Amino acid sequence: MKNKLKLTFVRPNFEGMSEYCPPHMGIAVLYGYLVNKYKDFIDFSFIDALPNKLNEEQIIEKLNILRPEIICITVKTFQVEQTICIIEKIKKSLNTIIICGGNHVSIEPDLFINNGADFSIIGSGEIALGNLITIIINKLFNLNLKLYFSNNILANKNSCYYNDVYNLKFEKKFDSNFVGEKPNWDIMDIDLYNENIHINKDIKALPVMASRGCPYKCDFCSSFITWGTYVKYRDPEDVLDEIEYNINKYKIRDYHFYDDNLMLNRKWLINFLDKIKERNINFNWICLSRPEIIYKNRDLLLDMKKCNCKGFELGFETENDDLYNNMNKKIQS
Ligand code: B12
Numbered sequence: 255m256k257n258k259l260k261l262t263f264v265r266p267n268f269e270g271m272s273e274y275c276p277p278h279m280g281i282a283v284l285y286g287y288l289v290n291k292y293k294d295f296i297d298f299s300f301i302d303a304l305p306n307k308l309n310e311e312q313i314i315e316k317l318n319i320l321r322p323e324i325i326c327i328t329v330k331t332f333q334v335e336q337t338i339c340i341i342e343k344i345k346k347s348l349n350t351i352i353i354c355g356g357n358h359v360s361i362e363p364d365l366f367i368n369n370g371a372d373f374s375i376i377g378s379g380e381i382a383l384g385n386l387i388t389i390i391i392n393k394l395f396n397l398n399l400k401l402y403f404s405n406n407i408l409a410n411k412n413s414c415y416y417n418d419v420y421n422l423k424f425e426k427k428f429d430s431n432f433v434g435e436k437p438n439w440d441i442m443d444i445d446l447y448n449e450n451i452h453i454n455k456d457i458k459a460l461p462v463m464a465s466r467g468c469p470y471k472c473d474f475c476s477s478f479i480t481w482g483t484y485v486k487y488r489d490p491e492d493v494l495d496e497i498e499y500n501i502n503k504y505k506i507r508d509y510h511f512y513d514d515n516l517m518l519n520r521k522w523l524i525n526f527l528d529k530i531k532e533r534n535i536n537f538n539w540i541c542l543s544r545p546e547i548i549y550k551n552r553d554l555l556l557d558m559k560k561c562n563c564k565g566f567e568l569g570f571e572t573e574n575d576d577l578y579n580n581m582n583k584k585i586q587s
């Protein structure tokens with residue numbers, strides 16, 4: 255057997271966060287999915303430019319030391335320029351497979367291929383990246399590992415755009431059942447980050463996600479492009495297992511739900527609150543929501559408070575009524 259392959263995740267830097275530095279949930283779930291399956295074949299690493307404010311040159315210096323065979327770059331819209339610059343520089347110094355994913359890749363996958371990436375993966379990345387890596391491992395190690403959808407790669411629920419070597423092009427489909435992998439934070443040093451739940455910024459929090467997707471399509475928002483409009487929920491017990499595991503491992507008791515609308519599904523929320531009480535798990539939490547959804551569920555607020563919900567994050571889109579009424583928010587009060 256050949257030596258293990260090296261795969262490095264990269265988060266390019268971006269401005270405007272001042273000292274706020276959250277860990278990357280997307281990388282933690284991709285790593286969680288991949289390490290379970292491929293630890294015998296791959297050594298994983300992560301260059302996160304955010305905590306150390308690394309510029310593109312410094313990222314390349316680190317990559318030149320690591321010399322990975324596969325580089326996975328995560329890209330939100332505010333990281334597009336940096337990513338293109340990084341890809342150009344990688345091409346000059348390393349012979350490696352470059353895979354891009356993340357919100358902006360879902361919007362403009364071809365942009366990254368046209369600028370030198372080998373693959374752009376859209377939507378949730380776990381299964382598509384897993385299948386792609388299986389194909390790469392099979393080719394390089396001369397193996398015949400099965401794909402997640404073993405009958406047909408086109409059944410892959412995401413889309414990989416591709417150029418020459420592997421001659422692959424997948425269909426663009428959303429997976430209506432896959433609710434995501436649990437994050438595995440071992441890929442990063444949690445001490446470098448300062449996620450919090452806004453009450454006391456010195457107390458560290460971890461992100462958690464119980465659902466994926468949002469049924470709305472507000473004009474300014476790209477959620478549906480990444481997750482689709484069908485909302486998928488994890489079992490509340492599974493979410494609490496994750497939180498309990500993290501409390502024990504990291505001694506972190508504050509949790510920041512990254513779901514687009516945690517309170518959307520009333521039945522799920524009631525079940526979740528019941529399970530918190532039943533298991534008597536003591537953690538503080540906040541979530542994202544919409545004012546009219548909070549209002550609709552106002553009878554649950556006291557119960558949420560008893561379960562240590564400390565607040566909500568709400569977006570203020572505009573002060574202009576006309577604009578507000580025309581941004582497709584589908585508010586039903
Ligand atoms: C938490 C959050 C924040 C936090 C922290 C963000 C962070 N950790 O970096 C804060 C509050 C700082 C924030 C700020 C902003 N945010 Co914000 N945020 C989110 C939120 C709610 C969760 C992000 C998350 O972790 N998701 C969960 C993980 C699992 O998803 P993921 O990272 O996207 O990864 C998955 C896929 O994208 C893919 N993937 C990702 N990377 C890669 C890489 C490879 C190689 C592959 C194969 C796949 C892949 O696979 C992953 C697993 O399935 C999202 C909405 C959402 N629900 O996703 C918005 C979101 C990311 N934010 C958004 C925006 C617009 C902003 C702001 C610009 C808002 C503003 N106007 O100020 C600011 C930016 C700050 C800045 N400096 O400019 C947009 C981004 C849109 C875009 N096109 O990039 C989103 C999607 C909201 C939306 N629906 O529009 N945000």
Ligand code: SF4
Pocket residue numbers: 468469470471472475476477478514515544
């Ligand atoms: S409700 Fe929130 S997540 Fe859903 S489309 Fe509107 S802004 Fe995006």
